Amino acid sequence: MSQSEIVTKCYHCGSDCVTEDILFEDKDFCCHGCLMVYQLLRDNGMDSYYLIENNPGIAQDKNKNIDLSYLDNEEIVNQLLIFKEGNRAKMIFNLPQIHCSSCLWLLERINHFDPGITNSRVNFHSKELSIVYDTEITNLKNIVSLLHKIGYAPELNLGKLSSDTKRKDPDRQILYKLGVAGFTFGNIMLLSFPEYLGFEKAAQEMHLGYINFILALPVVFYAGWDYFKSAWKSIRALTFNLDVPIALGMATLFLRSCYEVFSGTGEGYFDSLAGFVFFLLIGKWFQNYTYKSLDFERSYTSYFPISTLLNVNGEWVSYSVSEIKAGDEIMIRNEEIIPTDAILLEGDAMIDYSFVTGESDPVRKVKGEKIYAGGKQIGNSIKATVLQAIDQAYLTKLWNESNYIYKTENKTSVIDYVSRYFTFAIVTIATLVLIYWLNVNPKLAFNAFTAVLIVACPCALALAIPFTYGNVLRLLSSRGFFIKSTETIEQIQDIDSIIIDKTGTITDNKNLSISYNGEVLTTLQSQMVKSLCFQSTHPKVKAIYSYLPKSKILDVSNFQEVTGQGMNAIVNGHHLIMGSPKFLDIVPEKGLESAIYLKIDNNIIGSYLVNSEPRKGIEPLFETWKNRYKITLLSGDNNKEESKMRELLGEEAELKFNQTPYDKLDFVKKEISEHHHPLMIGDGLNDAGALKQSSVGIVVTGESNNFTPASDAIIAEEKLIYLHKYIGFIKASKWVIYTTFLIAFLYNSLGLYFAATAKLTPIIAAILMPLSSLTVVIVGVTVTQVLARQMLKES
Amino acid sequence: MNIIFYLIIISLVVAISFLAAFIWAIRSGQYDDDYTPSMRILVEDDMIDTNIEKQTNTNDVKN
Structure with a gap:
């Protein structure tokens, strides 16, 4: 293993062993961290860890210095x-x-x-x-x-x-209710068999009706009780949601069945009642699909550290961040997050605000300047005086409720719209039927009236959305797009404007593009530069390191680094300097002001220009959106990439640069007040306000950042380039819902025919209701499945 | 006819005991995590003993 042209994989974590290659007991390790874990596991007789999966370990972060x-x-x-x-x-x-x-x-x-x-x-x-x-x-x-x-x-x-x-107890209520409803449904069905087969007399002799009645009590008063509560609330608010006809149907089923059993005139519809509640609960359970490892409601507190170093009478002690007050003196070390707004007292501050403001380059701050909460210090420790407590800091104030306006036309689900007319229609039909039969044959009037209310029970209608959209949710989550709830799906269908952030959303902070200008490097020179770059933790230098061809790392002596400026060292007997033009004391060429220059033994060899590029394959996304939506780019960064963005987003797009988090929020507010339905796509803390305010907020998340601000949906960063397909699919699923509604209405009309002519027997009710529900569920699930296969191809 | 009546009661008792078992299972948390146990069963304690044998095998292949 001298010249590592052959890439070996680390036995522990599976990373390529490029920089170091440590051999231990015939196994390769990429770093001492991985070797240490291996030895630790081995000494404790735990090395079968490696037998379960190949290279299961987690790559060690080499530069992390943890303070606990x-x-x-x-x-x-x-x-x-x-x-x-x-x-x-x-x-x-x-x-x-x-x-x-x-x-x-x-x-x-x-x-x-x-x-x-x-x-x-x-x-x-x-x-x-x-x-x-x-x-x-x-x-x-x-x-x-x-x-x-x-x-x-x-x-x-x-x-x-x-x-x-902290951990909330998982919601087990729905499972209890499902269990009870399923149990009664099965047993009542069994006890209703004599009646299905025409042995009404025998059934009556055995008092099966009374047993059914007892079994049905927990269905109405426990498993299905929430529907009555919701219906009552909805009637009082005059909104008439779908729970109103559901509750009406359940009440009629129960009361008419009780009447039949106790008057000895029949066996009632307890089987339909129990089945109805059971199916509704299954729908509810299917819809409440949750992604357990994702959190849609995060606030800034999940981003900030627990403690920071505080100066107490000259001594540095760990102190809870939430108790820090204005005037306190704090210390922030390398890679630590600034907990609150402060004034820099001492030290060389290089602050990475990319996640907080969207600026892609780290910012240099000098003594006396203000540093904002959320930035990450790169380099040596700095000391600062706190300006305000954490919840009063510039960024954390974004979470104050007073900053938000109500979203117009909040949540009017199609189903609520439909159910308003549905309830009205049913009550009208039932009354007309009652009047008709009172004139024709008063004996049948009560029968027909209740039968209409029973058969119109919108079981199939109520299952359409949970199953169709529930399945859409699952199909998309398996592709890396996680939507909070079925309501969000309906909101996505309404969007007409797209607002997108640049840094970390369109561009990829990790995949930096590097262009080299200057003399061609010899193999030895490139090896020397690579060895120098290996010493630094600066993200741009790391990018140059991986850009250079693979080679062995040489010994580096007299290494010196000025954070954010440059570095110099002796490599292989040559003096290498890399850094900004200012650091090398030269006048940069035009367009290369932010480049990293390279100097070997007093000769300027060339320069590396490091830029964050738009994600690979993102073009079709905007190609599709250009003509359909109003696109706006809101970037916290400066406009140096304007022409590139213009090309990507099209002539009509509005491009706004140097946007503060509050500018972004205000822009979304303006969109909403102009009756647009904006979809906001962002990633960082600076988008948090805009994400929360917009009709739909989608957060892009990746391995590099585990923090996702509060949002309606989360998308894995590598899947962002397919978002136009996902949204197209969601919009198409609306037509699936309309189809299922049509099917449900057809079944209802058929039932109404039996009911209005007073021919509805318990067995017809017991067949019709599950059959209609089953059709709706099957159509909803299979059609979305087929659509997904057609529309969500990843190429 | 009476015998059917007894049968119904017995069947209900059996059904209720199943319902009770289901409720007990929910209460004891068996439905809180329905994925991890399926993985846990694949990785058992006694792997430590068998691993020496396996390891020599894999080493043979390597050489």
Whole structure:
């Protein structure tokens, strides 16, 4: 393994062993971190971790220096814990790194490393690890540092401290109700068999009707009770949603059946009643599909750290961020997030605001300048004086409710619109039938009247949206587009304007494009430059590092780096300098002002221009949208890429640069007040306000950022280029709903014919209702399935 | 005819006991996480013993 032209994969994490190649017991490792995890697992007899999957480990972050001293603070620990009783404590960690069965195996055997851990359970879908430990033997700090060591750094942020984001108990109500409804449905159906087969007399002799009545009680008063409550609320608000005809149907079914049983005139429709509630609940359960590892309601607290270093009488101590006041002096180290607005006191600040404001280049700040919360310091530690408490900071104020206006025409689902007319029509028909029969044959009048109300029960109608849109939700989530709820689907169908952020949304912060200008490098020169670049953590330098051809890293001596400016060192006996034109003290060529220049032994060799490029394959997205929607670009960055964006977004698009988070919010407000339905696509904290205000807010998320501001939908960054297809599919699914509505109405009309002519027997009701529901469900699910296959091809 | 009456009661008792079992299963949290157990069953404790054998096998292949 001398010249590594052959790429070896790390035994632990599967990364390419490029920079280092460490051989241990015949196995290759990409870095000492991975080797350390391997040795740790091996020493504890845990190395079957590697047998479950190939290279299961998590790549180690080489530059991370973690400080867990805040976990010595008992108050913070108690706020983090789920519960503590005597010396038993329980903690739930979010570990986004969980990805395979090896993770599961290792994390559930974590007590091999720390005997103080009494129980550890993984929830794979929600990517959570719940740990119970003995406070006498171990403590939270030990456990967290153990997790860091084995590569599963838990997400511990300010949001974890507040009680409302702590684990809510999963909603089990719907399951209980489903169980009860299913049980009664099955049993009543069984006991109704004699009647289906024409043995009414025998059924009556055995008092089967009374048993059915008792069985039906929990269906009406427990499983289906929510529909009555909702219907009552809706009547009082005069909105007449779909629950009104549902409740009307249920009440009629129940009362008429009771009358028949107790008067001895028949067996009633208890079977239909139980079946009806059971199907409705299945629909509800199917619709409430949740993505357990995603959170659509995040606030800024999930982005900020728990603690920061505070100067208390000359000593630096870890202090809870939420208790920091104006005037406090804090220290921010390399790669740490600035917790609140502050004035720089000391140190060389290079702040990466890309996630906060959308500026793609780190900003240099000098003593006395204001630094804003959310930025990330790159380089040495800085000291600053706090200007205001965290909830008063410039960015966090975006979350204040007073900043928002109500969205116009809030949530009028098609189904609510339909049900208003539906309720009215049914009551009218029932009354007409009643009047008719009172004149013709009064004996049948009651029968016909109630039969109309029963048969018009909109079971099929009520199942159309849960199953059709529920399936759309599932189909899209399997393709990396996660929508909050079926209501969001209807809002997406209404959008007419698209607002998009640039940095991190259209462009990809990780895939930087590099263009080199200057003399062609020799193999040795390129090897030297690569070795120099390896020393730095600056994102642009890292990009140049991976741009250069693979080669062995040479020894570097006298390495010096001025953060954000440049670096110099002796490599292979040559003096190399890389950095900004200012750092090299030269006048840059036109268009290369932000380039990184390279100087070897006093000769300027060339320069690297690093730019974030639009995502690969994003062109068809805007090609499709150009003619259909009003497109607006809102970027926090300067306009240096205007021509590139213009080309991408088309002549008609509005391009706005240098937008503050509040400008973005105001723009969306303006759109809404002009009766547009804007769809906002963004990624960072700076888009948070606009995302929340817009009709539909979609957040782009990737491995690099686990934080997603509150939104209506989340899309994986590599899937963004297919968003036009997803939205086209969602719009098409509206027609599926119309089709299912039509089918439901046809069945209802057929039922009405039987009802109005007083020919509706329990067996017809028992067949018609499930049959119509089944048709609607099958049509809704299969048509969306076929549409998805046609429309969502990824090419 | 009476025998059918008894049968109905017995069948209801059986059905109710199933319902009770279902409710118990929900209460004990079996439905809270319906995915992880399917993975857990594939990775068992005794893998530690069998792994030495497997490891030598894979090494043979490598060489």
